Amino acid sequence: MGVADASLVEIVPGAHAWVQPEGGWWVNNAGLVAAEDGSRAMVVDTCVSSARTLRFLEAAAEATGGAPVRMAVNTHQHGDHTYGNHLLPGGTVIAAQEKARDAIVEDPFFDDVPRVWEPMPDWSDAVRRPPELTFREELTLHVGGVRAEVRHPGYTAHTPGDAVVWLPEQRVLYAGDLVFNRVTPLIFMGSLEGARRAVEWLDGFGADHLVPGHGALLEGAGIAGALAEQERYYAFVARTAERGRKDGIGPLEAARGADLGEFASWPDAERIVLNLHRAYADAEGREMDMVAAFTDTLAFTGGPLPCDA
Numbered sequence: 001m002g003v004a005d006a007s008l009v010e011i012v013p014g015a016h017a018w019v020q021p022e023g024g025w026w027v028n029n030a031g032l033v034a035a036e037d038g039s040r041a042m043v044v045d046t047c048v049s050s051a052r053t054l055r056f057l058e059a060a061a062e063a064t065g066g067a068p069v070r071m072a073v074n075t076h077q078h079g080d081h082t083y084g085n086h087l088l089p090g091g092t093v094i095a096a097q098e099k100a101r102d103a104i105v106e107d108p109f110f111d112d113v114p115r116v117w118e119p120m121p122d123w124s125d126a127v128r129r130p131p132e133l134t135f136r137e138e139l140t141l142h143v144g145g146v147r148a149e150v151r152h153p154g155y156t157a158h159t160p161g162d163a164v165v166w167l168p169e170q171r172v173l174y175a176g177d178l179v180f181n182r183v184t185p186l187i188f189m190g191s192l193e194g195a196r197r198a199v200e201w202l203d204g205f206g207a208d209h210l211v212p213g214h215g216a217l218l219e220g221a222g223i224a225g226a227l228a229e230q231e232r233y234y235a236f237v238a239r240t241a242e243r244g245r246k247d248g249i250g251p252l253e254a255a256r257g258a259d260l261g262e263f264a265s266w267p268d269a270e271r272i273v274l275n276l277h278r279a280y281a282d283a284e285g286r287e288m289d290m291v292a293a294f295t296d297t298l299a300f301t302g303g304p305l306p307c308d309a
């Protein structure tokens with residue numbers, strides 16, 4: 001799977017998803033909301049590389065008859081959703097939760113990422129472009145006549161500054177990385193407990209269509225099914241961490257001894273090591289050691305992490 005496999009899908013009139021298979025490391029989904037009269041558009045997230053972001057923006061222009069992108073939302077700080085921000089028009093206003101903006105401004109990975117992926121994603125031509133507009137709890141944007149509610153769950157989940165974009169009339173929810181659809185969820189920069197709370201919070205929207213941050217689009221009963229899968233995975237991480245701590249073994253040994261079961265076939269299964277590092281740190285009330293977490297993940301895979309970006 002490469003950039004050529006990405007596609008813009010119209011979910012309902014005016015609400016689109018940029019879907020990039022297969023949704024593993026650094027390969028995200030994004031969104032496009034367009035005014036009915038073609039006067040303006042908004043994007044939800046960009047992509048990691050210029051090649052991926054430009055392809056998204058070209059598809060967006062084609063789908064909307066060239067509607068100018070006046071606004072954008074970053075669902076969270078991660079580079080696969082934000083490193084393409086600099087390719088948005090200079091006048092586009094980018095919005096994000098205030099903690100997401102802080103993290104984008106400070107993001108040490110932008111200049112110096114651990115070189116643990118093979119091949120490495122390339123954003124060497126990117127310019128750091130933080131959001132211009134921040135909010136604490138929620139923000140409502142109007143894309144022509146389309147109402148878009150941007151909401152923060154109120155706590156750290158996938159990251160401290162997560163946000164979803166909810167179109168109440170279209171019943172479309174852009175969930176960012178609060179949902180990974182059959183791709184291993186990642187909470188190492190967030191909170192296991194918060195991620196579990198967020199699953200319930202997302203269920204409360206009653207969405208008909210859900211765009212996950214990674215993986216295939218969801219609709220109807222598939223949404224509840226995917227949310228239940230997230231919860232099962234988080235419960236598995238919590239159980240494995242609890243047992244490992246009780247047995248006095250570290251996250252790597254706990255991961256090696258765990259049976260991934262139904263999650264073994266999901267891309268990026270090695271994230272269990274990063275997620276356990278987070279679960280251990282939270283349970284012990286201390287900062288997570290990022291270097292140790294990546295070192296253990298490489299030991300778990302026995303080599304670099306496969307990447308498709």
Ligand SMILES: [Zn+2]
Pocket residue numbers: 076078158177213
């Ligand atoms: Zn993320």
